[in-house]
Amino acid sequence: MSDAEIAVRDLTIRYGQHVALKGASFEVRPHEIFGIIGPANSGKTSFLKVLNRMDTFTAGMHFEGQVEVGGRDVRAWRNLYALRRQIGVVFPLPVGLPLSVYDNVAFAPRLAGVRAKADLNVIVEGCLRRAALWDEVKDRLNALGSLLSGGQQQRLTIARALSQKPRILLLDEFSIAVDPVTTMRIEAVLSELKAEMTIVLVTNLVQQARRLADRTAFFLMGECVTVAPTEQFFLRDADLDPRARDYVEGRFG
Amino acid sequence: MFEATDLNRRDARTQRLVRALFLLMTVLLAAPVLLILGVLLVKGGTMLSWDFLFTEPTNGMTAGGVLPALVGTVWLVAIALLASVPVGVAAAVYLSEYAPDNVLTRVINLAIINLAGVPSIVHALFGLGAFVIFFGFGTSILAASLTLAIMTLPVVIVATREALQAVPHAFREACWNMGATRWQTIWRVVLPNAVSGILTGVILEVSRTAGETAPIMFTGAAFFLPFLPASVFDQTMAMSLHLFVIATQVPDVPEALPYGVALVLIGMVLAMNALSIGLRTWLRQKKKW
Numbered sequence: 001m002s003d004a005e006i007a008v009r010d011l012t013i014r015y016g017q018h019v020a021l022k023g024a025s026f027e028v029r030p031h032e033i034f035g036i037i038g039p040a041n042s043g044k045t046s047f048l049k050v051l052n053r054m055d056t057f058t059a060g061m062h063f064e065g066q067v068e069v070g071g072r073d074v075r076a077w078r079n080l081y082a083l084r085r086q087i088g089v090v091f092p093l094p095v096g097l098p099l100s101v102y103d104n105v106a107f108a109p110r111l112a113g114v115r116a117k118a119d120l121n122v123i124v125e126g127c128l129r130r131a132a133l134w135d136e137v138k139d140r141l142n143a144l145g146s147l148l149s150g151g152q153q154q155r156l157t158i159a160r161a162l163s164q165k166p167r168i169l170l171l172d173e174f175s176i177a178v179d180p181v182t183t184m185r186i187e188a189v190l191s192e193l194k195a196e197m198t199i200v201l202v203t204n205l206v207q208q209a210r211r212l213a214d215r216t217a218f219f220l221m222g223e224c225v226t227v228a229p230t231e232q233f234f235l236r237d238a239d240l241d242p243r244a245r246d247y248v249e250g251r252f253g
Numbered sequence: 254m255f256e257a258t259d260l261n262r263r264d265a266r267t268q269r270l271v272r273a274l275f276l277l278m279t280v281l282l283a284a285p286v287l288l289i290l291g292v293l294l295v296k297g298g299t300m301l302s303w304d305f306l307f308t309e310p311t312n313g314m315t316a317g318g319v320l321p322a323l324v325g326t327v328w329l330v331a332i333a334l335l336a337s338v339p340v341g342v343a344a345a346v347y348l349s350e351y352a353p354d355n356v357l358t359r360v361i362n363l364a365i366i367n368l369a370g371v372p373s374i375v376h377a378l379f380g381l382g383a384f385v386i387f388f389g390f391g392t393s394i395l396a397a398s399l400t401l402a403i404m405t406l407p408v409v410i411v412a413t414r415e416a417l418q419a420v421p422h423a424f425r426e427a428c429w430n431m432g433a434t435r436w437q438t439i440w441r442v443v444l445p446n447a448v449s450g451i452l453t454g455v456i457l458e459v460s461r462t463a464g465e466t467a468p469i470m471f472t473g474a475a476f477f478l479p480f481l482p483a484s485v486f487d488q489t490m491a492m493s494l495h496l497f498v499i500a501t502q503v504p505d506v507p508e509a510l511p512y513g514v515a516l517v518l519i520g521m522v523l524a525m526n527a528l529s530i531g532l533r534t535w536l537r538q539k540k541k542w
Contacts, residue, residue, distance in 0.1 A: 057429055059354075085432035095427040098446055107441070108431045157427070164431060 005030045005168065005198040006051065010065035013046045015058075020046040023065070024224035026217055033190065033199045035213025035230060037206055038247070042219035044202045048170045051200070052087040053080045070167060085112060088161025088197075092173040094153035096145035097160075101128075101137050104145040104156055108164040123163055130193070131159035132185045151182035158186065162193075169199045175208065187212055206248045210234060218244040293519065297512025305513060309479040314499055315506050319514055324481050325394070325489030326521065329469060330462045332398035332485060333405065338455060340402075341409030348410070349417040350439055369407035373467040376404045380472040395485040397473025404468055405458040412457065416450020417443060449536045456529040460522045466493040476502075492518040 004027035013021040021043030028034040036044050046061075048054075053074055055061040067074045069083070077083040085108065097104050105124045106114075114120055124141070128134040133155040137148070145156050154174060161169055171190070175183040190199060190212060203209050209216050209230060216230040218241070226233075226244045233240065233248045246252055257265075308318035344365075352358040380400025390396040420443050428438040466474075475488040476498055482489040496518060500511040 052430065054426075054430065057426070081432040081434055083432075084430060087430075089430040091423070091427070093423070095423045097424055097427060097442055099442070107428070107433075111431065111433055111437060160427075160431070 003030065004028060004068070005070060006034075006200070007068040007071075008047075008065070009067075011047070011050065011063060011067055012065055013043060013050060013055075013061070013063045015046075015062075016060040019222055021219070021222050021224070024219075025065075026224060026227040028198060028200060029215075030198055031194055031196075032214040033194055033201055033212050035209035035216035036200065036202045036219060037204070037209050037216060038219035038225075039221075039252075040204075041221065043222045043224075044219050045172055047219075048089070048172055048200065048202060050074065051168070051170060052084045052089065053077070054084075056080065085164050086167050088164050088166035088169045090154070090157050090161055090169070090171045090174045092176045094150060094157050094177060096148055096153040096156050098144065098146050100142045101145050101148070101156065102141040105159050105163050108160065112164075127159040127162040128156075130162055130189065131155045132189050133159055151178045154178050154182065155186065158189065167197055169193065169197050170202075171199065172202045173204055175203070175205065183208075206233075206250075218247060220244075220247070290519070293512050293516045297509055297514075297516040300509050300513025301516065306517065310477070310495075311479075314477060314495075314503050315510070319492065319495065319517055321479055321481055322490040322492045322495040322514075323517065323521070325474070326463055326492040326518075328394050328482060328485070328489060329398050329401060329473070329491055330459060330525075332394060333401040333462045334455065334458065336399055337402035337406050337409055337458065341406050341454075342413050342451060344406075345410045345413035345417060346439060346444075349414045350435060350443065365407050365410055368403075369411070371404075373404060373465055376400055377468040377471050379403070380468055385472055391486065392471070392475075392488050393473050393486045394482055394489050395473070397469040397489075397491075398485075400468045400472045401462045401465060404465065405462055408458050408461065409451075409454045412454020413447070413451045416447035416453070419450060420446045449533045452529055452533045452536070456526050456533075459525045459529065463522050463525070464493050464518065466491075466497055470494060492521065 006028035008027070009025050011021060011024045012019065020041075024043070024047070036047070038044055049058065049061070050063050050067055051069060051074065055063060069087070074083065097107065099107065102124055105127050106120045109120060109123050114123065125134060125138075128137060133152060136152060137143070137156075145153065148156060154177065158174075169190075174186065178186070187208070190201070193199065201209065201213055210233070213230045215227065216233060217227045218225045218233070220243055226241045228238075228240070232238045233244060305318045306323060307320050309320055310322075311317035348358065348361065352361075377400065380396060380403070384390045384396035384399050385392055388396075390399075424442050424446075425438050428442055429435075433441070469491055473488055474491040474494040476494075478488060478490050492514065496511060496514045499506050499514065
């Protein structure tokens with residue numbers, strides 16, 4: 001399927017001798033939320049790192065096989081910074097940069113060359129609104145981003161990722177450090193964002209994948225076991241790999 | 254009921270003993286500083302006056318003030334800082350943010366550690382050979398300052414590197430993920446948060462540079478030169494050497510004079526330290542996490 005937003009063929013990721021992911025092949029379609037579930041050490045985060053070529057910052061990390069983003073091999077990008085600016089990333093633990101709330105969100109636009117204060121104001125407000133944070137921080141845009149509460153910081157990192165105007169948004173277990181109410185708010189935001197971008201959602205919470213993801217991949221010990229429409233994982237009579245069924249039904253992991 | 258056992262009581266006793274012992278050590282540590290300052294104040298305090306600071310030495314250095322030495326030391330320290338801080342910070346940024354862990358990096362790290370261990374008299378001879386003779390700067394402020402700069406480089410590099418490494422790695426990754434280059438990350442996020450630590454290194458460097466005598470003796474400091482330097486290619490007097498000279502080389506110096514000179518030298522260093530500490534505190538208050 002050539003219209004895939006992300007096309008992965010025979011992807012193997014190694015850290016030195018250790019294989020983190022072996023021979024994975026699947027596609028992520030435009031404007032879907034693609035869930036990736038599976039226990040720890042399954043290669044989920046490693047896969048995200050390949051998408052925006054963070055392997056270049058990770059000692060010993062290598063990958064083989066083909067990964068296309070927007071129809072272009074990630075290895076064909078000579079300017080990796082341009083690639084990364086199209087991909088927003090949200091980490092498990094929120095990282096508010098030690099800058100003001102405003103500067104956190106204006107960071108990426110400034111990198112992209114936006115200088116005019118008026119333009120930045122529009123971007124900052126827009127991104128904070130879409131991340132459901134504007135009302136809480138509009139009166140203290142000059143406060144340090146790193147002093148916000150955990151849940152606010154996580155929404156700040158989402159606003160920051162949105163400020164890149166990404167075509168792909170990667171979320172790596174974003175709700176680990178966030179309370180359930182904030183998680184629900186962020187999930188509502190993600191459902192709306194789908195219209196504008198493609199979202200890859202790595203999560204430990206099977207139910208979160210069920211709530212959000214259109215299709216879901218199940219990773220287990222470095223293997224991409226199953227890729228299927230999410231509801232397939234929860235249908236009794238679906239033809240599903242028994243390991244995936246055991247995992248979603250909570251028999252392990 | 255819960256009651257303290259013998260073992261509990263012994264633990265508590267040991268704990269009190271250790272605490273008292275370490276407190277004693279800490280107090281002992283402060284004693285020499287207070288003693289030095291006290292003696293200098295008592296014996297040299299009478300020398301202090303604006304005249305002492307702002308006139309030249311007279312009568313074969315047995316009377317008058319310290320102006321040329323004071324100005325000379327300021328020149329030496331300022332130029333040494335100008336030379337060593339940019340180089341040291343750049344090297345530390347490279348080592349901390351860019352350098353791969355390979356043989357070359359390890360050799361450079363080893364060289365820095367060894368540079369810190371070279372005795373100052375050896376630095377002096379190196380400065381004489383390299384700056385005075387080979388580069389042809391002559392015995393001059395420039396040659397002496399560069400010698401001091403090389404001697405204090407390791408301090409700046411080590412302090413800067415530690416300050417950089419204290420900035421959480423997650424900040425860097427967040428920036429890289431947004432498509433920032435390493436340099437953009439360093440300039441916008443890492444360096445602003447490392448400044449106070451870098452300043453600590455600079456403070457240490459100032460103190461050491463102002464007080465060093467051996468490295469400047471052969472390279473630019475004059476025994477007696479009652480004028481202010483006009484350019485960096487002039488020789489100059491310096492407080493540290495001046496103190497050495499009047500304390501050991503000149504006959505019939507009034508007893509209070511060397512104490513007065515020492516007091517001015519320490520006062521200078523403390524004043525510069527206070528300035529940097531003030532700056533650092535101010536920067537820390539703006540600190541971001």
